[in-house]
Every structure is written in structure tokens, then in C-alpha cells.
Amino acid sequence: xxxxxxxxxxxxxxxxxxxxxxxxxxxxxxxxxxxxxxxxxxxxxxxxxxxxxxxxxxxxxxxxxxxxxxxxxxxxxxxxxxxxxxxxxxxxxxxxxxxxxxxxxxxxxxxx
Amino acid sequence: xxxxxxxxxxxxxxxxxxxxxxxxxxxxxxxxxxxxxxxxxxxxxxxxxxxxxxxxxxxxxxxxxxxxxxxxxxxxxxxxxxxxxxxxxxxxxxxxxxxxxxxxxxxxxxxxxxx
Numbered sequence: 276x277x278x279x280x281x282x283x284x285x286x287x288x289x290x291x292x293x294x295x296x297x298x299x300x301x302x303x304x305x306x307x308x309x310x311x312x313x314x315x316x317x318x319x320x321x322x323x324x325x326x327x328x329x330x331x332x333x334x335x336x337x338x339x340x341x342x343x344x345x346x347x348x349x350x351x352x353x354x355x356x357x358x359x360x361x362x363x364x365x366x367x368x369x370x371x372x373x374x375x376x377x378x379x380x381x382x383x384x385x386x387x
Numbered sequence: 388x389x390x391x392x393x394x395x396x397x398x399x400x401x402x403x404x405x406x407x408x409x410x411x412x413x414x415x416x417x418x419x420x421x422x423x424x425x426x427x428x429x430x431x432x433x434x435x436x437x438x439x440x441x442x443x444x445x446x447x448x449x450x451x452x453x454x455x456x457x458x459x460x461x462x463x464x465x466x467x468x469x470x471x472x473x474x475x476x477x478x479x480x481x482x483x484x485x486x487x488x489x490x491x492x493x494x495x496x497x498x499x500x501x502x
Contacts, residue, residue, distance in 0.1 A: 306489055317478055317493030367489050379429030
């Protein structure tokens with residue numbers, strides 16, 4: 276079945292850029308997502324990219340998609356303490372259903 | 388809109404007891420998902436429904452788990468009997484098929500502790 280993998284932990288200094296990486300196995304994935312989970316809360320959609328795009332930028336967020344290598348990344352510019360959270364990569368499987376497969380999540384810790 | 392509503396937020400029970408988790412999806416959404424989150428396994432899809440019909444329950448761990456969606460505004464996930472390894476945060480999420488992105492809207496989760 277579909278597999279989505281992420282590194283589990285990332286620590287950055289406030290003001291630096293954070294890059295969270297994700298790899299997936301289903302080459303026919305149509306949409307790819309980044310969700311954010313703050314402590315004690317559910318997941319919220321942060322941004323998404325359609326599979327025919329290479330890059331998407333949204334304020335401090337940049338998503339890069341390398342379809343050949345099945346690699347997705349999320350870059351957060353000027354990382355702030357409020358960005359500390361767990362970031363989940365997810366892919367939407369082809370086949371017409373809204374079924375998303377999530378990675379295990381990357382815990383981002385931002386320190387002064 | 389109130390968002391996806393889950394209850395209870397926290398449940399502590401003893402091994403062998405029945406546990407029922409509840410979910411009210413966002414009105415108008417036609418997909419409902421149950422996920423389980425643990426440190427060891429991350430976020431696992433247990434089951435999902437489309438128009439109240441179960442589409443894929445391959446993620447349900449074993450026969451002790453069952454889920455129902457009797458109508459478009461309510462779903463339950465039941466564990467009977469519960470075991471300590473079922474301790475996790477259970478999330479319900481809903482989505483709208485005709486939504487362009489297929490975004491999932493998550494509830495705040497039900498944290499289950501089985502002693």
C-alpha cells in the first residue's frame with residue numbers, strides 16, 4: 276500500500292528557515308498536503324500542492340514537489356516560536372475517493 | 388460552522404470495558420474518517436464512510452473495533468472489550484467530495500486511556 280515517510284524531529288533557531296521533508300510511494304497521487312497539529316488539537320490544513328505543480332509559495336511557506344523522486348518538502352521562512360508543532364505530510368490517493376494517507380509527522384521545535 | 392465535534396475529549400477506562408467515541412461531522416460533508424494517533428505508529432486511518440456507507444475498513448485493528456454512521460450527522464467508533472494497547476488519540480475528520488482540494492477537517496480528538 277501507499278507509504279509516506281518523514282523524519283520525526285527537527286530543531287531550528289528562531290529566525291532561521293525550517294525545511295521538513297517527506298517521501299511517498301504512490302506516483303499517481305493527485306494532491307499532496309501539509310497539515311499542522313498544535314498541542315492538544317486536531318490537524319489543520321496548512322497548504323497543499325497539486326501534482327502537476329513543482330512549487331507553491333504562500334507567504335512564509337514554500338512547498339517543493341519533485342515527482343521523479345517522489346519527494347515533497349515544506350520550507351518555513353523566518354521560523355517563529357509559534358511555528359512549533361507537528362507537521363504532517365499527506366497524499367491523496369488516486370481513485371476518486373478523498374482518502375488521505377499521512378506520514379508519522381515531524382515535530383518542529385523552535386528555540387531562541 | 389462549529390466544525391467537527393467529538394466526544395468525549397478524554398476517557399479513562401479499565402481493560403475489558405466498552406468504549407464508545409462519538410463524532411458529529413460538518414454539515415454538508417459527505418465523507419467521514421476515523422483516525423488513530425499514537426507515538427509508535429503516527430496517524431493511522433481506521434475506517435472511512437461516504438454518504439454514511441463504510442467504504443474502507445481495512446485499517447480497523449481487529450474485531451473488537453466497530454464503527455457506524457446511522458445518519459449524515461453522527462458516527463460512533465466502539466471498542467469492546469478495550470485493552471491497554473488501544474490507548475491513543477482518536478480523531479474524526481470530515482470532507483466534501485466536490486471540494487476542490489479534498490481537504491480534511493479534523494475534530495479535536497478523543498484521548499483514550501485504557502488501564
